[in-house]
Amino acid sequence: MEPLRTCIGCTSRKPQSELLRISMDRSGRITVDEGVRSPGRGAYICRNEECVDRAIAKKRFNRAFRTEVKPEAYELIRRRIRIEG
Ligand SMILES: [Zn+2]
Secondary structure (H helix, E strand, O other), X not given: OOOEEEEOOOOOEEEHHHEXXXXXXXXXXEEEOOOOOOOOOEEEEEXXXXXXXXXXXXXXXXXXXXXXXXXXHHHHHHHHHHHHO
């Protein structure tokens, strides 16, 4: 069975493949993982903007990455979700 991960927006647990993995590399750059799981700190989120908005409002990205996440990084995540639909 596929491992379950928790969405940092709605906090529901879902199979890993249903969630988007956001990670941060050593230089502090936020990326959206493409298939391959990149090393470093990661957070999972549902592929919808409501969860992204909720996670931002509750500062869950900041907590997951232990830093102040920049607005550009949030835009990157939003853009990805819009493309995927
Ligand atoms: Zn969610």
